[in-house]
Amino acid sequence: MAENDPVVTADEGQRGVSRRNFIKGVIAAGAAVSTTSYLFRGGSILGQPSLPGAVERLVTLNVNGQQRRVDVMKQETLAMTLRYKLGLTGTKLGCDRSECGACTVLIDDVPHYSCSILTHSVRGRKVVTIEGLASPTGQLHPVQQAVVDAQGFQCAFCMPGFVMATVGYLKTNPNPTRPELAHGISGNLCRCQDYNKILDAMMLAAEYTRRSSRA
Amino acid sequence: MAVIRDVMPAFELFQPANVEEALSLLNRYKSDAWVMAGGLDSFDWLKDRIKRPKVVVDLVGVKELEGVRASGDGLEIGAMTTLTDLVRHPLVREKFGMLLEAAEAAASPQIRNQGTIGGNVSQDTRCWYYRDGWECYRAGGNICYADTPTAMNREHAIFDADRCVAVNPSDTAPALIALDAKMVIRSTSGEQIVDAEHYFIGPGIDITRMTVLKPGDLLVAIRIPGTWAGSQFYFEKVRDRKVWDFPLVNVASVMKTSGGTIQDLRLALNGVAAHPVRLRAVEAAVRGKPRNEQTAEMAGLMAIEGAKPLRHNGYKLPLVRNLVKRAIRGVEGSWTS
Numbered sequence: 001m002a003e004n005d006p007v008v009t010a011d012e013g014q015r016g017v018s019r020r021n022f023i024k025g026v027i028a029a030g031a032a033v034s035t036t037s038y039l040f041r042g043g044s045i046l047g048q049p050s051l052p053g054a055v056e057r058l059v060t061l062n063v064n065g066q067q068r069r070v071d072v073m074k075q076e077t078l079a080m081t082l083r084y085k086l087g088l089t090g091t092k093l094g095c096d097r098s099e100c101g102a103c104t105v106l107i108d109d110v111p112h113y114s115c116s117i118l119t120h121s122v123r124g125r126k127v128v129t130i131e132g133l134a135s136p137t138g139q140l141h142p143v144q145q146a147v148v149d150a151q152g153f154q155c156a157f158c159m160p161g162f163v164m165a166t167v168g169y170l171k172t173n174p175n176p177t178r179p180e181l182a183h184g185i186s187g188n189l190c191r192c193q194d195y196n197k198i199l200d201a202m203m204l205a206a207e208y209t210r211r212s213s214r215a
Numbered sequence: 216m217a218v219i220r221d222v223m224p225a226f227e228l229f230q231p232a233n234v235e236e237a238l239s240l241l242n243r244y245k246s247d248a249w250v251m252a253g254g255l256d257s258f259d260w261l262k263d264r265i266k267r268p269k270v271v272v273d274l275v276g277v278k279e280l281e282g283v284r285a286s287g288d289g290l291e292i293g294a295m296t297t298l299t300d301l302v303r304h305p306l307v308r309e310k311f312g313m314l315l316e317a318a319e320a321a322a323s324p325q326i327r328n329q330g331t332i333g334g335n336v337s338q339d340t341r342c343w344y345y346r347d348g349w350e351c352y353r354a355g356g357n358i359c360y361a362d363t364p365t366a367m368n369r370e371h372a373i374f375d376a377d378r379c380v381a382v383n384p385s386d387t388a389p390a391l392i393a394l395d396a397k398m399v400i401r402s403t404s405g406e407q408i409v410d411a412e413h414y415f416i417g418p419g420i421d422i423t424r425m426t427v428l429k430p431g432d433l434l435v436a437i438r439i440p441g442t443w444a445g446s447q448f449y450f451e452k453v454r455d456r457k458v459w460d461f462p463l464v465n466v467a468s469v470m471k472t473s474g475g476t477i478q479d480l481r482l483a484l485n486g487v488a489a490h491p492v493r494l495r496a497v498e499a500a501v502r503g504k505p506r507n508e509q510t511a512e513m514a515g516l517m518a519i520e521g522a523k524p525l526r527h528n529g530y531k532l533p534l535v536r537n538l539v540k541r542a543i544r545g546v547e548g549s550w551t552s
């Protein structure tokens with residue numbers, strides 16, 4: 001692991017190595033990938049102020065209205081954290097390259113591809129996944145209800161992403177025309193490919209959402 | 216091809232709170248550091264293990280770089296302004312509608328919600344040989360895989376190739392050049408202002424970079440002077456599908472006319488060379504001419520003079536010719552929303 005240590009550069013030389021050995025002695029080998037964060041915190045122990053903007057591994061995330069404490073690597077994407085650390089597998093990974101939309105979640109009410117944002121970048125922001133849409137009593141969100149009523153999906157792998165994209169888009173345009181909605185949720189692909197049926201369902205979703213906000 | 220693997224290889228991450236902190240980190244780590252704005256270009260490189268920076272300086276917390284402000288009779292756009300915020304901004308709509316069209320034509324809604332204008336103009340080329348990690352000229356090797364007899368080069372350059380035949384993929388770049396935007400660049404040694412036209416560089420200047428930015432530099436803002444506010448704009452992007460796809464060719468022009476005569480104009484293309492191309496000769500030739508079919512025809516023909524198509528991208532010649540023709544003649548843009 002030491003050779004791959006991303007931060008200790010040549011000019012830090014011998015001191016870096018001894019620090020690293022010191023740390024290694026203290027923490028379990030399983031955490032080796034992220035020894036650097038310990039190094040930075042260790043920096044102050046060794047009398048060096050840590051650099052501005054250094055991040056801690058343990059973070060608190062606001063996910064679906066809950067504060068979740070989680071151990072996050074520097075290079076970890078939100079989709080990985082949601083699925084593999086928080087157990088929220090409703091968020092799908094289709095491409096991991098911003099090219100399909102299956103991983104769409106809301107961050108501060110705006111749709112983002114969770115495969116393409118660092119978990120560390122959403123600290124202090126409000127993350128909502130497909131699991132967070134229904135009310136605590138189990139009542140479906142109007143967009144979910146519309147999908148149940150109109151169907152429109154086949155295998156439905158793409159569905160959570162489409163639902164999140166639609167929920168987010170409707171917040172900016174509650175009364176879209178069909179072409180406007182199509183453009184608004186055009187960042188989501190469906191392999192089974194009945195976009196017309198999906199749009200039918202989401203136009204109904206827009207109507208349900210308007211109705212429920214009036215109620 | 217994109218392959219889903221486990222998480223990216225480790226890097227040290229910094230999320231500075233302001234420009235000063237960001238610059239000091241960039242100065243400290245120099246070429247070991249990677250600037251991350253929205254990350255939408257960056258992640259591909261990191262996930263595919265093609266670029267392995269030791270340190271990532273993520274600008275997500277640098278709030279002073281976000282937002283659009285009036286500046287004299289023009290605008291100043293913070294580098295971290297998302298494409299969506301740009302598209303929604305009333306001043307952009309009122310003064311420079313073309314920039315809105317260009318930004319809205321890029322990528323997909325989720326990408327625009329996170330991708331920044333600074334990242335859009337600083338993104339790397341999409342040449343797939345290079346992005347797949349082949350040791351081509353741009354990657355420091357000594358061959359261009361896109362310019363061999365069997366190469367797939369439908370998307371590549373028709374102008375100004377110099378060993379590398381890659382193109383600049385940005386949709387906002389030609390609009391900014393047409394609007395005579397100025398790029399404000401800062402480093403620990405000071406501030407530098409570069410015309411948008413000269414922000415982008417070709418392989419003849421440096422084959423490994425797309426812009427003038429050097430390690431340690433940060434693009435902080437883009438200033439658009441009031442000169443062309445509310446003039447006649449034309450933007451059109453041709454792509455294979457309406458969402459996600461990069462331009463095969465796009466065109467942007469600003470024009471002032473009086474009594475049917477073209478008083479002044481600026482015209483730029485992208486998707487045709489490693490840098491967006493300003494068509495200065497065409498501009499000079501049509502200035503003072505009537506804005507009609509004949510002038511448009513001449514402009515279209517002039518625009519492709521000197522073009523050198525590769526095996527699979529000859530279609531870009533009629534495409535450029537017709538797009539320039541339409542920009543000069545002026546018909547409705549192809550943007551739909």
Ligand SMILES: Cc1cc2nc3c(=O)[nH]c(=O)nc-3n(C[C@H](O)[C@H](O)[C@H](O)COP(=O)(O)OP(=O)(O)OC[C@H]3O[C@@H](n4cnc5c(N)ncnc54)[C@H](O)[C@@H]3O)c2cc1C
Binds near residue numbers: 329330
């Ligand atoms: C699937 C897909 C489709 C796309 N389609 C299009 C399209 O059709 N048209 C189009 O124009 N774009 C398209 N893009 C590109 C997208 O618009 C850009 O990736 C996005 O705007 C870049 O912004 P970002 O902030 O995410 O960039 P980042 O990935 O954060 O940055 C891109 C590059 O610029 C550098 N950089 C960013 N900001 C600064 C700064 N302030 N100072 C110095 N350097 C900086 C980074 O170091 C990096 O090298 C597409 C991207 C994807 C993934």
Ligand code: SF4
Binds near residue numbers: 340352360371379
């Ligand atoms: S076009 Fe440029 S980037 Fe692509 S293979 Fe050739 S040298 Fe590399």
Ligand code: FES
Binds near residue numbers: 097098100101104
């Ligand atoms: S998995 Fe994120 S866009 Fe495909």
Ligand code: FES
Binds near residue numbers: 190
């Ligand atoms: S329903 Fe199968 S991918 Fe959309």
